[in-house]
Each structure stands twice: as C-alpha cells, then as structure tokens.
Amino acid sequence: MVLDGADAESFAAALFRTAGASEPASRIVAGHLVENDRLGVHSHGLLRVTQYLAEIDRGETDPAAAPSSERTSAARILVDGHGCLGPVAGSFAADEAVAAAAPAGLAVVTVRHTGHSGRIGAYVEQIARAGLVALACCSGPRSGHRVAPFGATQGRLATNPIAFAFPTKAEPIVADFSTSVIPEGVVRRLRDVGLPAPVGALQDAAGRATTDPRVLYADPPGTILPLGGSQSGHKGFALALLVEVLATLLAEEETADATRYGNNLALIAIAVDAGFAARAQRLAEYVLSAAPAEEGKPVLMPGDPERRFAEEHTGVRVDRPTWTALVEEARARGISIPRAVEP
Numbered sequence: 037m038v039l040d041g042a043d044a045e046s047f048a049a050a051l052f053r054t055a056g057a058s059e060p061a062s063r064i065v066a067g068h069l070v071e072n073d074r075l076g077v078h079s080h081g082l083l084r085v086t087q088y089l090a091e092i093d094r095g096e097t098d099p100a101a102a103p104s105s106e107r108t109s110a111a112r113i114l115v116d117g118h119g120c121l122g123p124v125a126g127s128f129a130a131d132e133a134v135a136a137a138a139p140a141g142l143a144v145v146t147v148r149h150t151g152h153s154g155r156i157g158a159y160v161e162q163i164a165r166a167g168l169v170a171l172a173c174c175s176g177p178r179s180g181h182r183v184a185p186f187g188a189t190q191g192r193l194a195t196n197p198i199a200f201a202f203p204t205k206a207e208p209i210v211a212d213f214s215t216s217v218i219p220e221g222v223v224r225r226l227r228d229v230g231l232p233a234p235v236g237a238l239q240d241a242a243g244r245a246t247t248d249p250r251v252l253y254a255d256p257p258g259t260i261l262p263l264g265g266s267q268s269g270h271k272g273f274a275l276a277l278l279v280e281v282l283a284t285l286l287a288e289e290e291t292a293d294a295t296r297y298g299n300n301l302a303l304i305a306i307a308v309d310a311g312f313a314a315r316a317q318r319l320a321e322y323v324l325s326a327a328p329a330e331e332g333k334p335v336l337m338p339g340d341p342e343r344r345f346a347e348e349h350t351g352v353r354v355d356r357p358t359w360t361a362l363v364e365e366a367r368a369r370g371i372s373i374p375r376a377v378e379p
Contacts (some may be wrong), residue, residue, distance in 0.1 A: 037359040038351040043374035045070045047366070048085055052121075054369040055092045057099035061124050065154075068123040072155050073352045076345030079221030080155040082354050083228075086361045088121065088151065096297040097121060097151035103128045111140045114287070117150030122299055123158075125150035130162040130170075133305035137168055147301035148287040157199040157212030157339075159303060164201035164208035167313070169306040172199045175283040177296040182252055183216045184259035186273040189243040191259045193291075195219045196279035203308070205317040211338035215276040216260045217269075223249045223260065228357040236265040353379060 039047070048066035053059065065088070073081030091097040098119035105115045105128075113132050117125040129145045136143035147153075156172045163170035176194025183193045197219070199212035217237040226233050227249035240246050241256040245266070251258030263272025282302040284291050289300060326335050354362070359376060366373045 037354050037356060037376040038379050039354070039374055039376045041070060041074060041352050044073070044082065044352040044354075047362070047371070047374045048082060050371045051085060051089065051362075051365055051369060052099060054371065055089055055099050057121065061099065061102075061121055064127055065121050065123045068127075068154050068158060070352055071158070073354060074346050074349075075342035076349070076353075077155055077342060078353070078355065078358075079219050079225055081358075082352070082362060083221065083225060083358045084152065084154070086365055089365060091151055091297070103147075103150070105129075105132050105145075107136070111136065111142045111144055113143065113145045115145055115147040117147060117298075119298075120150055122151040122153040122301075126153050126156065126159045126301060127162065129301060129303050130159040133163055133170070133303045134166045134168060137305040137307050141307045143303075143305045144286075145303040145305075146283065146287040147299075147303070148289055149298070150301070151298040153299040153301050155212060156197055156301065157201070157210050159301075160199045160201035160212075161208055161210045163303070163305050164203045164210065167203050167308065169202045169308055169312075170200060171304040171306075173197065173279040173283050173302050175279050175291070175300045177298065178292060178294045179297075180220065182220050182257065182260050183262060183276065184239070186262050186264075186269040189239065189241065189259065191257065193262075193273075193276045193280065195260065196276040196283075198275060198279060202316055203313045204320055205313050206320075207339075207343070209316070209320060209337055209339060213263075215263050215272045215279060217263055217265055217272070218260065220252070220260065223252050225355065225358075227253070229355050237261060 045066045049062040052062035069081050092099050101118040101120035103115050103117045103125045105113050115129045125147050129147045133143045133145045153174050156174050160170035160172045174197050180194045181191040185192050195214040195216040197214045201208045201210040232247040233249045238246050240251045240258040262269040283300040287300050324335050
C-alpha cells in the first residue's frame, strides 16, 4: 500500500497521541518511522507502530516520559530515558553528543531505560550533519536475544546493530547494519508477507539451517546467525560483544537481566578539523572510481541504496499485513484512516 508521506506521519502521530504521547514526542516517533519507510528500510518503519503501542499497553514504555542527561565526566554523558519512546531518546542523545563534543572534541553518550531505538543510522546522520564523525551501537533486552553466539543454537544476544556516519562536502556517508546476518525486523516482515528468509540466515532450535522465518517465533525458538553465518560468524559475534560492552555494560546494566525492556544505545561523536569534509569527499570519489564487477551496476557507498529508493518511489510504502494492523488500531482508537492505494 502507498500513502502520502504527510498523511502517513499525521496518522502515526495520532495513534501515538491516543496512547498518551505528547505532540512533540508523537511527531518525532512518527517522523522517524515514516522516514525509514521512505528510505526502504521497512523493518524499522510503520511496521513498528503496533509493536510500540503494545509495549505502551504493557507498561514497558511510558509515552509521556522525557529523557534527561547527566554529565559523568568532561566527555561522557549518561542519558536516562525514564521509559520514553526510543526515537525520542535517540534524537535527544544525538543533540547531547553534538553539544558535548564541541568543547571537548569527543563525546560518549550512553542511553538506558528507553523503548525500541528504531533505526540508529538516523542518529549518526544527525551528528554528521552537524559536522562530526559519529559511531552508534544498540543492544537489546533478554527477551529479544534471538541471535546465537557463533557455534551455538540458543539466542544470547540481540541483533546489536552498529552505525557510523561522517560528513563530506556533499551528503554524509551513513552506514547502518546489524551484527547478525539479518535484523529481526526483516525476519518478522518476511514471516508476515509469506516470503522465505535468505539462505544462511536462520537455524531452527536444533541448529538445522532453514529459510522458514516462522522458526524464530516457534516454541522452542530458532535463532538468527551472527554476521558471517556458519563459516565466518565469529566476526559478527565479536562485533556483537563490542556492542554489549559499549551500550549495555557502560550504561551500568546487565546483559542477562530479564527485567530490562527496550534498547540501550551508545553514541560517540568526534570533532574534526576544517579540512576533514574535503578529504572525506576525495575518499568517496576514489572508492567510487573502482571498475564495477557487473556492467550497469556502479559501485555504491553506504546509504546510497536507501537514497536511490527514496528518489525512485513516491509516497510511503507499507506491506498489506502492516496496513491491516494499522487500520485495526485506528478503528479501535477512533482515529481517521488516511487514503492508501495499491502500488
């Protein structure tokens, strides 16, 4: 289904307001999710609305809460979300990182007690647009530990994404990827639309390779393999451990704590010299000058596929199961349903 972008954002914001979110918070979260769909990152788009509303209903997220910050040293800041919606805390933390890095040259911001963070690439891009180099990582609660350590058959980690961004003379370069073969949101969407998972991404509870996304939600559950799969997954596993150190342990929390909800987030912002953007631009141009392996498919920088998707598609696209769930929520909450058309 395809919706007008402004209509989609107003619709999602209205749903969050019925759950108790303020006007600014509802707009931040709705704008974040709609932008993700606009970029083709549907695993973190409007698909997440019903998840966020359910987490509010269960008391895991407080839609009326606002984050606060405490400076623990010249360059370190601890943000407490007080259970707020994740994109609200993420945007707040990015602003805190930019402000702290200006005088210190470096800022490390850890975020705890917040809902699902959404697409963390948005926060490093926010920092990069302020002229700094940014790194982010995000860990999840024990209930979301759907990724098996390398060589294991039980989940012990979340998909633990890492993102980074840096400014150039043109658009920032933004990379955002999970430390598992695929994100859980992608598996969920494949299950919802009845498509198979990629080969080498999933295993069932007995450790047998499978392309059936439903195994991840079975009892007992299957697991996602770490980035690199069965052959080189030790690399993704190691990166996932780094995320746990930066996002969970530095926030003074425990990975195995079953009472944790939502995400932990770590943001690092690094100030640069006046010539950095020009050097970064030359780096990008040099890399892109490589001869493509396949004619007609030029080399792309991280973030280019998402920008191309946004340029090539009008409106906001959501799959039919997501749209059906949104319509059901709207009817239950007395919200007007915007017009949507078949693509």
